[in-house]
Amino acid sequence: MSVRRKGPRATIVRIVTYLCLVSVAVIVVFPFVVAFATSTKNSQDIFNYPPTLIPKEPQTVDPTEVALPDVDADADEPLPLYAFPDSDTQFALVDNDVSVAEFRPLDDVDRIIRLDVTSGEKTGEVVIIDGAEEDIFAIEVDGTTVEAYRSRLTSGGQFVSLDDPTDVRVELVNVVEPLQQFGPRLENFEEVLIEKDFGRSLTNTVLVTIAVVSGQILTSILGGYAFARIKFKGSGPLFLLYLGSVMVPFVVLIIPLFQLMLQVGWLDNLSALIIPFMFSAYGTFLMRQFFISIPIEIEEAALLDNASRWKILWRIMVPLARPATATLATFGFLYAWNSFFWPLVIINSGNPDGRVLSLALSTLGGRSSTDLNLVFAGAMVAMAPPILVFLFAQRYFVENSASSGLK
Numbered sequence: 001m002s003v004r005r006k007g008p009r010a011t012i013v014r015i016v017t018y019l020c021l022v023s024v025a026v027i028v029v030f031p032f033v034v035a036f037a038t039s040t041k042n043s044q045d046i047f048n049y050p051p052t053l054i055p056k057e058p059q060t061v062d063p064t065e066v067a068l069p070d071v072d073a074d075a076d077e078p079l080p081l082y083a084f085p086d087s088d089t090q091f092a093l094v095d096n097d098v099s100v101a102e103f104r105p106l107d108d109v110d111r112i113i114r115l116d117v118t119s120g121e122k123t124g125e126v127v128i129i130d131g132a133e134e135d136i137f138a139i140e141v142d143g144t145t146v147e148a149y150r151s152r153l154t155s156g157g158q159f160v161s162l163d164d165p166t167d168v169r170v171e172l173v174n175v176v177e178p179l180q181q182f183g184p185r186l187e188n189f190e191e192v193l194i195e196k197d198f199g200r201s202l203t204n205t206v207l208v209t210i211a212v213v214s215g216q217i218l219t220s221i222l223g224g225y226a227f228a229r230i231k232f233k234g235s236g237p238l239f240l241l242y243l244g245s246v247m248v249p250f251v252v253l254i255i256p257l258f259q260l261m262l263q264v265g266w267l268d269n270l271s272a273l274i275i276p277f278m279f280s281a282y283g284t285f286l287m288r289q290f291f292i293s294i295p296i297e298i299e300e301a302a303l304l305d306n307a308s309r310w311k312i313l314w315r316i317m318v319p320l321a322r323p324a325t326a327t328l329a330t331f332g333f334l335y336a337w338n339s340f341f342w343p344l345v346i347i348n349s350g351n352p353d354g355r356v357l358s359l360a361l362s363t364l365g366g367r368s369s370t371d372l373n374l375v376f377a378g379a380m381v382a383m384a385p386p387i388l389v390f391l392f393a394q395r396y397f398v399e400n401s402a403s404s405g406l407k
Contacts, residue, residue: 058080
C-alpha cells in the first residue's frame, strides 16, 4: 500500500483556502463591528476624520477641583481638555463662545494671530489691503509689541493652562486638538430605549414574535403530523392546495388581508400582526417531511401499547422532531422580528404604543438623522436577538439536514 505524501502544492492550496475563508469572514463581520462601534460613540466622534473603530470621549477636568480663572466654582459641567502644538501642558476650554479677532502682522501677512477682541490698540495709522483701508493695531505677542491689522472678527474659545492659570489663550475650537480617551458611550442604548420610546416597540415586537412563533410551531406540528400519518379522503389534493399558497406573493394578499383586518376591527391592533401569520404552509411542509422520515414502526409499537394518536404525537414524534422544530422556530422568529411592510400598512395611526421595532427604527432614522450613534444603537438592539437566536439554533440546521427527508 502506497502512502500519498502531501507536497508543497497541497500546503499552498490549504493556505490560500484559509486566506479566502478568513477574507470572507472579515467582509461579513466588519459591517457589524462598524455598526457596534458607531453605536457606542458620541455624536461628535462619529464625524471625526480619519474615522476610527475605537470609541473615544473627550478628556475633561472638574472645575471644582482645579483652580481656573473665569470659571464658576459651582459649575457642574466638566471642562474639555485640549493640547496646543507649542506647549506640553493641557488646556481647559473655559468658554466656547468668545469674540475672537484675527490679526495679521504687517511684516508677515500670511501669519494669523488670534486674540481676544478687546486686545490691541489702534495706532491711528492705516494700511491698504486689497484696495481697502485697514486700521493698524499694536498687539503684544510673546512679550513683543507687533503692528498688525485686524483681518476679521469671529467666535472661538478661551483656553486656560492647567499648570499656569495665567496662560490664557484665545483660539478657534476646531483648530485645537482635543484630548481624547477610550470611552464607549453605553448611554446611547439607554437613551434609545427610554427617551426615544424604543422600549415600548421592543416589548411589542417580543410579544408579537413569541405569539407568531408559538402559533406556527403548534399549527405546523398538528398539520404536518396529520398529512404525514393520518390518511383521510382528499388529504393529497388538500396538502398540494395548502402548499401551493407558498407560491402566492405576499404583496398580492396585502389589499384583501387589509380589508379583512378592517372588517374584524383589527386595524392598528397587534392582533393583525399575530393571527394571520400563526399558520405557515412552509412550516407544515417542513414538519410533514420530517415526520415521514421517522420510521413508522415506532408508532406501531406505541399503538400496540394502547397509546393514542395524541400521546404518540407529543410523547414520541415531537421530541424526535426537535431539529425541524428548531429550524421552523428560527425562520418564524426571523420573519416576525424583521417584518416591516405589513406593520407599515396595518399600524398606520402614528400611535407609538402600537409600533413594532422595524417601524420604530425607521422613525428613529428620520428623527435622529444627525445623531447617527443613536440610530446605530437602535439598529444593534434590533439585530442582537436574531443573531443570538441563529447562533443558538445553527447546530439544529445541520442535524435537521442530516436526519430529515429534505435533501
